[in-house]
Amino acid sequence: MNIHEFQAKQLFEKFGVAVPKGVAVSSVAEFDTAIAQLNTAGGIMVKSQIHAGGRGKGTFTNGFKGGVKFSPTKEKAIENAQAMLGNTLVTAQTGEAGRKVQTIYFTEAANLGKRPDGRDDEYYLAILLDRATSKPVIVASTEGGMEIEHVAHANPEKIFKVHVDPAVGLQAFQARQIAFSLGFTGELFKQCVTLVTKLYQFYWEKDCAMVEVNPLLVTAEGKLLALDAKVSFDDNALFRHPDVVALRDLNEEDPKEIEASKFGLSYIALDGNIACLVNGAGLAMSTMDIIQHFGGSPANFLDVGGGATKDQVTAAFKIILGDSNVKGIMVNIFGGIMDCNVIATGIVEAVKETGLKLPLVVRLEGNNVEAGKATLAASGLTIVSGDTMADAAQKIVKLVNNK
Amino acid sequence: MSILVHEKTRILVQGITGDFGARHARLSIDYGSQVVAGVTPGKGGQTFEHNGVKVPIFNTVADAAKQTGATVSAIFVPPPFAADAILECVEADLDLAVAITEGIPVRDMIRAKRAMQGKRTRLIGPNCPGLVTPGRGDKSHGGCRIGIAPGYIHKRGKVGVVSRSGTLTYEAVWQLTCKGHGQSTCVGIGGDPVNGTSHLDVIKLFNEDPETEAIIMIGEIGGNAEVEAARWIKANCKKPVAGFIAGATAPAGRRMGHAGAVIGGAEDTAEAKIKIFRECGISVAETPSDMADALLRVWRG
Structure with a gap:
């Protein structure tokens, strides 16, 4: 079972995984009060909520381009949200028919940190089952914000994997391995160890099939944030998670x-x-x-x-x-x-x-x-x-x- | 000979008092298999009866094994309790636990599989049709049927069959039987991402089994188990092997997330697996109707 980004981030917050502050709404009437809860000084991200990737590069059937938009002002955010809500977004993953956007997620726009070469300071982190070993595997990469398949093909040396022994769970040294492999030091190193630990706890306790954070971002202020969140659950385990079942959105299913x-x-x-x-x-x-x-x-x-x-x-x-x-x-x-x-x-x-x-x-x-x-x-x-x-x-x- | 089970194998059934377990316990008895015990916690002391055969029911697997000499369990326990049922077989030191149950949470299987490391009990499944060593009687009667496969489609013979899928196994078995070729043992290893016995494990057993002369290996998209087995076959297997991979037309990403594609690598697709099968000298069935013929192209029977 899949859930929306805003639902995944709400669960992340419950487990102590840092995310940008955000509010999800499903009617135009709620736009104002939603945005009023956010610090809009750095701008607002307006994000269409559908169960498909490639939203940022998608196009609405009404011609509006982009299912995820940075909006410098509240007025622009409302304008963008109005263009998205209730309209059909076509992305590389939706097929030609596209998906109707029924929820808009407003978040505080993060102030992106930069690497010495000028690129955004973005990483990749995922947890899923490795079938070959029958163990959970944490996959991390310094190359975030792009398709991980592309990284695997072009720069396989930039993908790091840590297998977790289910008998003892994730060990502290393994979380440190991930943080070291991503090149973190000092305060960011500590944040990364915490984030990986909490994210694994979430993955295991909630019977996730996959948790993917792409990108995992370092802000200009030196904060590590899950900028996007993609979560799916093991259907076989839903019977023990009524709170997860409650998140099912039938509008997203055929x-x-x-x-x-x-x-x-x-x-x-x-x-x-x-x-x-x-x-x-x-x-x-x-x-x-x-x-x-x-x-x-x-x-x-x-x-x-x-x-x-x-x-x-x-x-x-x-x-x-x-x-x-x-x-x-x-x-x-x-x-x-x-x-x-x-x-x-x-x-x-x-x-x-x-x-x-x-x-x-x-x-x-x-x-x-x-x-x-x-x-x-x-x-x-x-x-x-x-x-x-x-x-x-x-x-x-x-x-x-x-x- | 055969692999894993034979005509005299003594079977216990976990969940024998449930509809599903009872139905297939009866069919196994009808097939002439030695169903010697049932296990349902709380119903110990009762008896399961079918066609004059009386099967005692026990509260625990350990009791059932001790008192009846059962060495193999067929597990029909509902999904939330199935991993527990598997581990009870391990604790009782059985030879084999065959988990038919479909829908066991992946996390439960990850933990159960880890707990089985270093133990003597072998797991087949879960989410599998089980295994059949055909008997020598009319319509293969008198063999060992553990699970849910139809007994009568089998015929005692020399071909080993291993597959993840139930009905696709029956398809291959029936093609063989209709062409006059019997089977040594047919093993359904199950379609779940975390399972006990792999394609390779079964292939190794067939390779060592004197009765098995040729092998049909049936696989699917996802994971790398078939590829692992194919490479071993190329290097080690003394017997002719035919193979089929289902899922050439399956849409990408329906079962596996993006990060899964990274882990599985490029060997996940039907196309890639078929290519590797060919490179490893496996006779590939172009269609599922061609499985027996694909074997007969490399084995005279």
Whole structure:
């Protein structure tokens, strides 16, 4: 689960991680009182709150450029915020449709410190799971404020990693290692050790999947601040964090994915035009692959799980058909223990209920498959049967591409 | 032979009184597997019955193991309690804990895996279909089925199968069986980022197993476990291997954050993994329909 920057920073503050002072609001009427709470002498940052990166370089569909704006005065801040709130921001990560900005975060603009070479004094800090070692890893870099992938590619020697032993947690010497590797001395060294320690405490206690601070900034006054904050949580651990669940913003999620999750279905929308309905994540992923392999383009990932019911199949069809790009459907079920005839009955009912007009290819295999195929054949519906995954994929691609 | 489990392996089921655990305990009994004990704290002394087979229920794993000689546990405990169930197997010194449970918090698994270091118990999973060593009877009856895989699709034979995904394993197994080729053991290691036994661990076991003549390794995008296994295969494996990687069309960044891409490096994608498979002499299945054929291109059976 992802949260907004302002929510992440509120949590940072609770854990003692320094952030610029800020106020988040969701209506124009609140702009004045929000800004009144800030020290505006150094200017105000106006920040669109959406769950996607690249906000600063994004463009609104109304033509306004920049989802994050420095504003020297209160008047300019309100003007910028008005241009953002309620409008749709398109960034490199949102896709063409963009995201509607429903919250504006005003923060005190930090007075950026400079390095001897004139660059802003920005760093990178993240904590996440390292799968190879099954341990949390703290990743730090002197090259903040840019894409970390870019740094990893161009200057891998400028990325530092410290693995934390989960049996004992983060040790003081490890926090010092990070601070040393970033080149801090004196007062900043102490601030960095504290910040890394608190940030790790937050990551561990709240079951975060990832915490990323980019940039971590040194101000002209010599203060270390988390200027941006990106936090995601382990969905499996949400049951023990009701305070985190309360931060969920459904506006940021695909309505089809929300609907799918209500039925215990796992659905992810893609750009293609051949929908698929599959049981099992691995099989669902490889069904997308095989559609592409034979020249088609998958419209979604949809895993109905191991014990799909008729209701789930019907719900899955409705969700698939909610995507107007879909021009054909491929069902791929390996009914190991699940009865293929139950699935076939579900498909027939779903087709009738939704009045499906699009080409449908069904590949059933496994338990009671003959009865399942008979049910499909006897339905009087134009359902094409595929014998193998390859056969089914080739058939649906042909049906869709010849239209 | 086979790896990890065989026809006589004595199995206990943690969570045998829950719907999920009970259902699959019954299917394992029907398959002819030796389900000898159940564990549900607070229900010790009761009996689980199916088709005339009486399975005693114990309060603790240690009691169950001691009194029935069970050496392997199938864990069907709900996610909040599953890591605890795994560690109870470790404390009881079992050979193998097979965690079927899906949705265990990552932090719980990080801690459990750390606590298992240096202990003799091996973990398979979590979030896995379990493992099957097919039997010699009709429809492979009489084998050892631990977990949720359909027993009947298997056939006793010479191919070892290892995969993260359940249904994709069944797909490979069924292709083999339909072409007349049986399996020595099929292991689903699970799809979670923190798991017990890796692809490489299983490949090493298959390499040493005299019954296993050839191997199918099925992987996915994310992490570097398949790459690690492929490189070991190139240097050490004596047996022909076919491989498949799912997720060539999966959108980037849906599961992993940006910093994750740094840790995983460029070997995370399906394309990169397939390339490395080829470099390591693994016969690559172009599509999931091609898994058995990919093996038969390098192994005559």
